[in-house]
Amino acid sequence: MRREMLFSGFGGQGVILAxxxxxxxxxxxxxxxxxxxxxxxxxxxxxxxxAEVVISDEPIDYPKAxxxxxxxxxxxxxxxxxxxxxxxxxxxxxxxxLVPHRRPELEEKLRVYALPLTEIAEETTGLSLTMNILTVGxxxxxxxxxTEESIExxxxxxxxxxxxxLNLKALRKGFELGEKARKGEL
Amino acid sequence: MRREMLFSGFGGQGVILAxxxxxxxxxxxxxxxxxxxxxxxxxxxxxxxxAEVVISDEPIDYPKAxxxxxxxxxxxxxxxxxxxxxxxxxxxxxxxxLVPHRRPELEEKLRVYALPLTEIAEETTGLSLTMNILTVGxxxxxxxxxTEESIExxxxxxxxxxxxxLNLKALRKGFELGEKARKGEL
Numbered sequence: 054m055r056r057e058m059l060f061s062g063f064g065g066q067g068v069i070l071a072x073x074x075x076x077x078x079x080x081x082x083x084x085x086x087x088x089x090x091x092x093x094x095x096x097x098x099x100x101x102x103x104a105e106v107v108i109s110d111e112p113i114d115y116p117k118a119x120x121x122x123x124x125x126x127x128x129x130x131x132x133x134x135x136x137x138x139x140x141x142x143x144x145x146x147x148x149x150x151l152v153p154h155r156r157p158e159l160e161e162k163l164r165v166y167a168l169p170l171t172e173i174a175e176e177t178t179g180l181s182l183t184m185n186i187l188t189v190g191x192x193x194x195x196x197x198x199x200t201e202e203s204i205e206x207x208x209x210x211x212x213x214x215x216x217x218x219l220n221l222k223a224l225r226k227g228f229e230l231g232e233k234a235r236k237g238e239l
Numbered sequence: 240m241r242r243e244m245l246f247s248g249f250g251g252q253g254v255i256l257a258x259x260x261x262x263x264x265x266x267x268x269x270x271x272x273x274x275x276x277x278x279x280x281x282x283x284x285x286x287x288x289x290a291e292v293v294i295s296d297e298p299i300d301y302p303k304a305x306x307x308x309x310x311x312x313x314x315x316x317x318x319x320x321x322x323x324x325x326x327x328x329x330x331x332x333x334x335x336x337l338v339p340h341r342r343p344e345l346e347e348k349l350r351v352y353a354l355p356l357t358e359i360a361e362e363t364t365g366l367s368l369t370m371n372i373l374t375v376g377x378x379x380x381x382x383x384x385x386t387e388e389s390i391e392x393x394x395x396x397x398x399x400x401x402x403x404x405l406n407l408k409a410l411r412k413g414f415e416l417g418e419k420a421r422k423g424e425l
Contacts, residue, residue, distance in 0.1 A: 064396070073255060073277065080279030087279040090302060091259065093266030116276060116302060210250070213399050 055109045056198055057118035060185075061135050062127025062148070063100045067185030071125070072104035074189055074207045075199070079108040081210075082203035088116035101130055108198060123196045125188055126152055127170075139163055144195050146170075146188060166195065166234050173230070174223055183223035186212070190227020194235060201228055241295045242384055243304035246371075247321050248313025248334070249286045253371030257311070258290035260375055260393045261385070265294040267396075268389035274302035287316055294384060309382045311374055312338055313356075325349055330381050332356075332374060352381065352420050359416070360409055369409035372398070376413020380421060387414055 058075060060068040069091055076089035090105045105118040123144040126132040132152045136159050139145050145160070147167040155167075168191075174184035186208060193204045205224065212220045233239045244261060246254040255277055262275035276291045291304040309330040312318040318338045322345050325331050331346070333353040341353075354377075360370035372394060379390045391410065398406045419425045 069259060076277060076279055077283070080281075080283045084281065086281075089277045089279070091262060091275045092299070092302070093262055093273045093275070094298065095266075095270065095272075097263070097266045112280065113278070116278070 055107065055113075056123070056196070057121045057140075058106045058108070058192070058196070059103065059118050059121040059124040059135060059138070060105075060127075060188075061101075061103045061125065061131035062151075063130070064102050066102065066127045067182065068102050068125070068127065069104045070211060071185040071189050072106045074186075074204070074211050075192070076106045076108070077210060078199050078203040078207035079106070082206050083199055085110055086113050088113045090116055090118075092117075101128075101134070103131065103135070123192060125192065127184075127188075128152070129154060132156075136160075144192075146191060146195070148184070164195075166191070166239065168230065168239070173226065177226040178219045178223050180219060183220055186220045187223040187227040187230075190224040190229075191231045191234070192227070194228050194231025241293065241299075242309070242382070243307045243326075244292045244294070244378070244382070245304050245307040245310040245321060245324070246290045246292075246313075247311065247317035248288055248337075249316070250288050252288065252313045253368070254288050254290045254311070254313065256397060257371040257375050258292045260372075260390070260397050261378070262292045262294070263396060264385050264389040264393035265292070268392050269385055271296055272299050274299045276302055276304075278303075287314075287320070289317065289321070309378060311378065313370075313374075314338070315340060318342075322346075330378075332377060332381070334370075350381075352377070352425065354416065354425070359412065363412040364405045364409050366405060369406055372406045373409040373413040373416075376410040376415075377417045377420070378413070380414050380417025 060072045076087040079085040079087040120140045125146045127148045145163045145165045148170045149167040171181045171184045174187045175181040246258045262273040265271040265273040306326045311332045313334045327348045331349045331351045334356045335353040336355045357367045357370045360373045361367040
């Protein structure tokens with residue numbers, strides 16, 4: 054079992070924190086192996102941000118996500134650049150309002166969930182910043198690799214002190230959306 | 240030019256944030272390539288924490304730090320486990336109070352700087368938590384890969400809002416210690 058996940062967007066959206074949380078949950082609370090990576094190149098100066106997690110039930114030799122099973126796109130630039138990498142039949146979560154130009158010919162081979170994630174986060178917690186944690190919740194339910202309990206613990210480990218309740222609220226809203234999405238109710 | 244750095248300790252000491260800052264400074268503010276990695280295995284459940292950064296002037300094929308040029312040890316367990324990996328002639332920064340049992344036979348091949356980093360951070364900012372950022376400052380001066388300006392910008396990008404001044408103070412104390420260490424005044 055090897056699963057690759059990609060989080061992408063621009064700086065300040067918390068894609069690194071989201072992927073650190075997923076990696077910790079897998080390793081510390083599920084007993085799996087995980088490698089979490091950020092690769093920065095010249096494109097980082099444009100503000101593009103990308104974080105990867107590879108999860109496996111055995112030690113991980115190759116830590117890059119070459120063909121993600123599951124990917125999150127928080128910006129148009131990220132979507133344009135990385136959507137084509139997602140494995141056929143894989144999951145793509147798209148921040149609908151931040152990705153106005155879509156590629157139906159690529160999306161038809163994927164399970165795409167496009168939602169106004171920032172807006173939903175703001176409605177749920179009053180803070181649009183919690184969008185990354187809400188997305189982790191959504192991803193958890195859709196990808197079915199990690200349990201809600203593991204992810205909740207990893208969120209509590211990682212978020213700044215004083216923001217725990219707010220982030221849990223965002224996370225649980227993500228679980229709820231993920232549950233609906235799986236049932237085809239979104 | 241390829242440089243490998245390792246940050247190690249236990250959970251909550253901010254080793255991931257420290258290495259994210261170094262990676263961002265290299266890529267976003269110095270125009271280099273950088274890959275920043277956390278690998279988690281069963282040992283993560285013991286609370287061990289390890290983060291790596293590889294910096295290069297060309298794209299990085301192999302993202303792991305197999306033989307760090309520069310390493311930071313914030314716990315005895317981390318020191319016991321990883322000190323032997325550091326390249327001959329490389330730099331080892333040791334949190335003196337948290338690593339009571341040292342290995343002189345390994346240290347003699349390295350440039351070792353052992354300081355009560357937590358205590359110094361607490362004296363400098365009132366918050367022992369800022370120890371990771373102070374260490375980034377120390378490392379910056381000792382490793383001579385990145386400029387003070389780049390690291391300052393990357394710290395400001397990464398630390399929680401409201402803690403910028405505190406963290407800059409810790410960082411600059413680290414620069415000062417690094418400067419003294421280079422002159423053999425520590």
